Amino acid sequence: MRHSGDNGAVPKRPRRRGRRLLVVLAVGALLAGCGLVAGGYYFDSVPTPTDLKLPESTTVLYADGRTPMAKLGAQNRTIVPYEAMNDSAKEAIVAAEDRTFWTNRGIDVKGVLRAAWANVSGGQRQGASTLTQQYARVAADLRGVTYSRKLREAVIAWKLDDKYSKEEILGFYLNTVPFGRGAYGIEAAAQTFFGKTVRRDAPAAQQLTPTEAMVLCALVKQPEADPADPQGAPGYDPRRNALAKQNSIDRWNYIRDGMVKLGYLTPQQAADLAYPDTVRPIDRDAGRSDLDRPTGLVVNHVLAELRETDAFRGKPDEVIRDGGYRIVTTIDKRVQDAAEAAADIRRDTAPAAVRGQPKNWQAALVAVEPGTGRVLGYYGGDRGSGADYAGWYTDEQGQARGFGQHPPGSSFKVYDLAAAVRDGMSVKQRFDSPDTKEFPASGRTRGSAAGPIRNAEHASCQPNCALWEATVASLNVTYFELTEKLGTAKVIETARQAGVGSMWETVRGNPRPQRVDLRDDPADELATHFSTEVGIGQYGITVQDHANGMATFAAGGRRADAHFVRSVTKGDDEVWTEQLRQTDLGLDAEAVNQLDWTLRRVRAARLDNGWDSAGKTGTWQAGQSTTKNVHTWMVGWTGALASAVWLGTTDGKPLRTTGGSYEVYGSTGAAPIWRQFMTRATAAMKLDAEKYRFREPAFPGDTPEPSPSAPVPSSSAPSPSASPTGSPTASPTPSSASPSSSRRPGPRPTLSPSLTTPPGGPPTRTRGPR
Structure with a gap:
C-alpha cells in the first residue's frame, strides 16, 4: 500500500531512486x-x-599496607x-x-x-x-x-x-x-x-x-x-x-x-540477582586534594625521602606520582588519628585546655617508634598545602620547605641531663641553685646587657638542689651551670647523637634564624655557632627531631634515623625498602635508669593509664617579657612510644587565651595535648604496659630515693611569686657559611639554611626559658 503525501499526490519514483543512489x-x-x-x-x-x-x-598507604592515605598522579588508575x-x-x-x-x-x-x-x-x-x-x-x-x-x-x-x-x-x-x-x-x-x-x-x-x-x-x-x-x-x-x-x-x-x-x-x-544498593556515596570533599589534609604533610616528607633513594634520585616527581607504585608509609592510622584528635585544636576532640582559643594558636605533634625511627604520627598543621609547623622537607627543586623550628626552652634540658649521666654524673649530685646567679665565663653578669641567669621556678630544695630536683623544678640556674661544666660542644653532640639534626642560630644582622646542620661537622666547630644558652633551649629545633631524640632515650640510648617510608612496590616487584639501622648514644643501663627515674617525676609527664612515662615541659618567652610566652612544649616517652608536642602561635605573637590571660606554659598548653595523645595512642595500639616498665637505678653508695608517687617539687605551673626574668644573650656571630643538609636516606644536597617563615612573618625574638 502506498501512502499519499500531504497534498494527496504520490511521490515521483525518480526522486526516490535518486535518494537511494x-x-x-x-x-x-x-x-x-x-x-x-x-x-x-x-x-x-x-x-x-x-x-x-x-x-x-601511585597509592600512598598507612603502615598496615591496606588503608589508603593519598592517591598521587594525574589519573586515579591502578592497572591489573x-x-x-x-x-x-x-x-x-x-x-x-x-x-x-x-x-x-x-x-x-x-x-x-x-x-x-x-x-x-x-x-x-x-x-x-x-x-x-x-x-x-x-x-x-x-x-x-x-x-x-x-x-x-x-x-x-x-x-x-x-x-x-x-x-x-x-x-x-x-x-x-x-x-x-x-x-x-x-x-x-x-x-x-x-x-x-x-x-x-x-x-x-x-x-x-x-x-x-x-x-x-x-x-x-x-x-x-x-x-x-x-x-x-x-x-x-x-x-x-x-x-x-x-x-x-x-x-x-x-x-x-x-x-x-x-x-x-x-x-x-x-x-x-538483585541490584546492589551498596554503592558508596559521592565524596563531596573529593575535590579537596589529599595534600590539603593533615596527612598531606606526610606525603611531602615521603616524596622528599624517596627523591634521595637510589630508585628515584634525579628523577622528576611525575615518575613517582604517575608510576603506579604502592608506597607504604610508617604512619600508623591509629596513632595518626590520635595525633590529629589531640593536636588539631580547632576540633572538639582536642583537650579542653586548648579548645576554643584564638585563631593564631597552633599546635604540632610528632610520634616516633623507639628503636626503629619510624614516624608513627605526624601533625604539622591542618592542611598539607599550608605551613608545616612540625618539621621541614625538600621540594623537587631541592629547596627547604616548612616552618617546624621553635625554641624548645626547658624541654631541651633532657639532652643536658643525658650528657651528664652519660659522663657518670649522678642525678643526686647537688648544685648551688639560688634564684639568681652570675656566670662570668658566659658573659652573664649584672653588668652585662643580658644580666645574670634567673630561675623561672622556685623549688623547696633551694638554694642547694640535687640535679633531679632541679630537673623536676626546671631550674635555669642549675642547668646553665651544668652546661658550663659539660661544655656547649658536649650538649650539642648529645642532642645530635640522640636525633636532633638541625638547630637554628641567631646571626647578627639577619632577622631570621639560620639553620645549622648538626650531622656532618665536628661538635667543637658546631659549638662556635651557639652560646651556653643552648643548654636552656634558646635555639630552635624541630618537633620531629625532638620526637626522635625522645625515641632514642625510650630505646635505652639506641638512636635510629627518623623516616616516613617502609616500602615501595610496583606490582609484585619490590622497588625500595626501609633501611633500619641504629647507633648507640653510649648510655649504660644505670644512666638510662637514672634518666627515666628523674623524668618520670615531672608531674606533667604522668599518665593515668598505668604506663611508666617520662618527659619534660618547656616554655620560651617573648622578647624581654617575663610574663608572656610564645612557645610551649611537652616531650617524653614510654617504652613503646615517644612524642613531642609544640604549642605556639602562627604569627609569633605571645600566647593569649580568649579570656585575655597570658598564663600559658608548657604544663598548661602543650602537656594536656601530649597526655591525651599518649594515652589514646597507646590504647589504640593495644600494647601491654607490663612489657615496657622502667627499671630502678642502683644509685651506687646512695640511700634509696622516694618512689615516683611521693611528693616532689612540681613544674606543672610556676610559683605566683616567681619572676622569670632570665634573658640569655644572642650567640656570638659565627661564619655565615652553612653546612649542607638533606633528608635521609641518601647523599645530602646543598640547601639554603633559611626555611620558610610562618604566615605572620619571622618569629618574635625570645629571651627566657621555663
Whole structure:
C-alpha cells in the first residue's frame, strides 16, 4: 500500500531512486575511504596496547599496607593484568558494550553500515564502536564524532585485532576506560564505588561481585553528568540523583539480559540477582586534594625521602606520582588519628585546655617508634598545602620547605641531663641553685646587657638542689651551670647523637634564624655557632627531631634515623625498602635508669593509664617579657612510644587565651595535648604496659630515693611569686657559611639554611626559658 503525501499526490519514483543512489554512493565512499585509510595507516606508528604508557596513580598507604592515605598522579588508575582479574567485569563489560566482541574482527561491520545510513540520511550520528574501537579511540587520542576519526578508529581496531588476542585487548580496555568520580580503569572504579578489588587472588569478600561489576559497566555509557544539563542528563552514577539511579537500574537490567544471551548467566541465575544498593556515596570533599589534609604533610616528607633513594634520585616527581607504585608509609592510622584528635585544636576532640582559643594558636605533634625511627604520627598543621609547623622537607627543586623550628626552652634540658649521666654524673649530685646567679665565663653578669641567669621556678630544695630536683623544678640556674661544666660542644653532640639534626642560630644582622646542620661537622666547630644558652633551649629545633631524640632515650640510648617510608612496590616487584639501622648514644643501663627515674617525676609527664612515662615541659618567652610566652612544649616517652608536642602561635605573637590571660606554659598548653595523645595512642595500639616498665637505678653508695608517687617539687605551673626574668644573650656571630643538609636516606644536597617563615612573618625574638 502506498501512502499519499500531504497534498494527496504520490511521490515521483525518480526522486526516490535518486535518494537511494546518493546513499549507496555515500556508503561506498565510506567503505572506500576505510580501505584507503587502512592502506595509509597500516604502516604508521600508532599506539598499541604495549606502546601506550598509561599514567597510573601511585597509592600512598598507612603502615598496615591496606588503608589508603593519598592517591598521587594525574589519573586515579591502578592497572591489573587481565589474568589477575576475576570474571565479573570481563563478562559485564562485554554484555554492556560489545556483545559480538569475541567473534568480531575489531569492528562491527553491520554497525558501521547502520551508522553510515543514519549519518548520510540525516539521522542521529551513531557510534557503532566495538570495545576494540573504543580502546583504539583512547590509544590514538581520537576525539569527536567525525568521519575521519571513525575511519582511523576502525583501521587501528583492525590492526589491534590482527596483532593481539581478544584477552589482551579486553584487559587493556578495562584498565583504560573512565568510570566516573575520577576513576580510570576497573580496579580504581571498584575501589572508588565499592571499596573492593577485581583481583582474583584477594579474599572472596573483598572481590568485586557480578552485580557490582554490572553497576560499574553501566557507568561507561556516560561516566559523568552532562555539565550543560547535570540534572536532566546526570549519567549513570546511582548516588548522583533519582534519575541517575533509574538510568543505572535500567542499564543494569540491560546488561543482565545480555549476560543471559551470551551464556554467562542462566535465566534462573539472572532472576535471582538483585541490584546492589551498596554503592558508596559521592565524596563531596573529593575535590579537596589529599595534600590539603593533615596527612598531606606526610606525603611531602615521603616524596622528599624517596627523591634521595637510589630508585628515584634525579628523577622528576611525575615518575613517582604517575608510576603506579604502592608506597607504604610508617604512619600508623591509629596513632595518626590520635595525633590529629589531640593536636588539631580547632576540633572538639582536642583537650579542653586548648579548645576554643584564638585563631593564631597552633599546635604540632610528632610520634616516633623507639628503636626503629619510624614516624608513627605526624601533625604539622591542618592542611598539607599550608605551613608545616612540625618539621621541614625538600621540594623537587631541592629547596627547604616548612616552618617546624621553635625554641624548645626547658624541654631541651633532657639532652643536658643525658650528657651528664652519660659522663657518670649522678642525678643526686647537688648544685648551688639560688634564684639568681652570675656566670662570668658566659658573659652573664649584672653588668652585662643580658644580666645574670634567673630561675623561672622556685623549688623547696633551694638554694642547694640535687640535679633531679632541679630537673623536676626546671631550674635555669642549675642547668646553665651544668652546661658550663659539660661544655656547649658536649650538649650539642648529645642532642645530635640522640636525633636532633638541625638547630637554628641567631646571626647578627639577619632577622631570621639560620639553620645549622648538626650531622656532618665536628661538635667543637658546631659549638662556635651557639652560646651556653643552648643548654636552656634558646635555639630552635624541630618537633620531629625532638620526637626522635625522645625515641632514642625510650630505646635505652639506641638512636635510629627518623623516616616516613617502609616500602615501595610496583606490582609484585619490590622497588625500595626501609633501611633500619641504629647507633648507640653510649648510655649504660644505670644512666638510662637514672634518666627515666628523674623524668618520670615531672608531674606533667604522668599518665593515668598505668604506663611508666617520662618527659619534660618547656616554655620560651617573648622578647624581654617575663610574663608572656610564645612557645610551649611537652616531650617524653614510654617504652613503646615517644612524642613531642609544640604549642605556639602562627604569627609569633605571645600566647593569649580568649579570656585575655597570658598564663600559658608548657604544663598548661602543650602537656594536656601530649597526655591525651599518649594515652589514646597507646590504647589504640593495644600494647601491654607490663612489657615496657622502667627499671630502678642502683644509685651506687646512695640511700634509696622516694618512689615516683611521693611528693616532689612540681613544674606543672610556676610559683605566683616567681619572676622569670632570665634573658640569655644572642650567640656570638659565627661564619655565615652553612653546612649542607638533606633528608635521609641518601647523599645530602646543598640547601639554603633559611626555611620558610610562618604566615605572620619571622618569629618574635625570645629571651627566657621555663
